[in-house]
Amino acid sequence: GDSVTQMEGPVTLSEEAFLTINCTYTATGYPSLFWYVQYPGEGLQLLLKATKADDKGSNKGFEATYRKETTSFHLEKGSVQVSDSAVYFCALSIYNQGGKLIFGQGTELSVKP
Amino acid sequence: DAGVIQSPRHEVTEMGQEVTLRCKPISGHDYLFWYRQTMMRGLELLIYFNNNVPIDDSGMPEDRFSAKMPNASFSTLKIQPSEPRDSAVYFCASSLLGTTGNTIYFGEGSWLTVV
Numbered sequence: 001g002d003s004v005t006q007m008e009g010p011v012t013l014s015e016e017a018f019l020t021i022n023c024t025y026t027a028t029g030y031p032s033l034f035w036y037v038q039y040p041g042e043g044l045q046l047l048l049k050a051t052k053a054d055d056k057g058s059n060k061g062f063e064a065t066y067r068k069e070t071t072s073f074h075l076e077k078g079s080v081q082v083s084d085s086a087v088y089f090c091a092l093s094i095y096n097q098g099g100k101l102i103f104g105q106g107t108e109l110s111v112k113p
Numbered sequence: 114d115a116g117v118i119q120s121p122r123h124e125v126t127e128m129g130q131e132v133t134l135r136c137k138p139i140s141g142h143d144y145l146f147w148y149r150q151t152m153m154r155g156l157e158l159l160i161y162f163n164n165n166v167p168i169d170d171s172g173m174p175e176d177r178f179s180a181k182m183p184n185a186s187f188s189t190l191k192i193q194p195s196e197p198r199d200s201a202v203y204f205c206a207s208s209l210l211g212t213t214g215n216t217i218y219f220g221e222g223s224w225l226t227v228v
Contacts, residue, residue: 099208
């Protein structure tokens, strides 16, 4: 079945370091891909998305490119801030099921000053 | 625009009690989802509705859980009787089919503790 696999956390970085969180997926069709972020004690917020192969989603300095050939959607940011500390979820959606999301397990990011 | 609204935000209840979680989706959205988040299992889809009709409830853990959507602007998730292992964050989310990427929007969650 469809699934999403994320790199294990927690990830600890110093401020201004480069961030990569790996995400790969398995899907029978052509899903849309998403990154959601969850700050401590809060709900899930959409960070970015890509709807077809080679699309790049970007927001708040974060980027991810939909790579069909490697079935990947890695999240990157060139210079992280303390305020980026959160849990990041990669997800795929299935169009004909209302966009039902299948999530990865989440990767906790901690940025130290 | 108002987002997905959930209530209560926090609930502490005793084992055996009935718990009702409420959700108001974004106006005009035709899909509604209930997810559960725990440390052990991550984010799990419990059930989803399309135009108020339950489409897939295969994620509902057992008969103690039930969900309804009596109209387009309201849904409930009920647990009766509640057990300590039901302690989790329950998220309601909604989407509109046909929108680019079918983005799902989440509420702030209902944080349930069963003691």
